[in-house]
Amino acid sequence: MAAVTVLYGEDATVAPDAIADRGDLWLRLDDLTRATGWVLKAEGACLGDVCVPIPEEQHGRFLRGTGDDARFNLPELARLLSMPVVADARTSTWCFGESAASRAEGADSLEAPDFRLPDLAGAMHSLSGSRGKKVFLVAWASW
Numbered sequence: 706m707a708a709v710t711v712l713y714g715e716d717a718t719v720a721p722d723a724i725a726d727r728g729d730l731w732l733r734l735d736d737l738t739r740a741t742g743w744v745l746k747a748e749g750a751c752l753g754d755v756c757v758p759i760p761e762e763q764h765g766r767f768l769r770g771t772g773d774d775a776r777f778n779l780p781e782l783a784r785l786l787s788m789p790v791v792a793d794a795r796t797s798t799w800c801f802g803e804s805a806a807s808r809a810e811g812a813d814s815l816e817a818p819d820f821r822l823p824d825l826a827g828a829m830h831s832l833s834g835s836r837g838k839k840v841f842l843v844a845w846a847s848w
Contacts, residue, residue: 706722709798710799711799732777
């Protein structure tokens with residue numbers, strides 16, 4: 706058992722008693738809820754009004770232990786929901802991304818919004834000026 710940082714949505718949460726094991730991350734049920742909002746119920750894993758049933762034949766891939774020792778395998782839920790998962794063993798950090806399907810639900814189109822930025826020479830360029838052309842964007846952030 707070791708402390709891991711779980712990046713889920715816009716939150717970073719430390720789970721002090723997590724078990725990382727070959728691509729799986731087993732969290733205590735209270736840490737699961739605190740880090741992600743997911744709650745284990747009789748219907749399955751639930752987030753608000755949405756419940757994802759846990760396939761009976763795969764129960765052991767999602768749950769282990771009982772009572773206070775019960776643990777949930779968050780990456781297995783992410784795989785079921787087609788959410789990307791990245792783990793960094795060096796920093797004990799696990800990042801869970803949004804599935805492509807859920808990102809597409811709120812999108813009006815697949816067209817990127819227009820913006821203007823200067824190039825290295827200071828000349829301004831807009832994304833709309835390149836519509837219909839292939840564009841390679843490089844982004845960087847210091848945080």
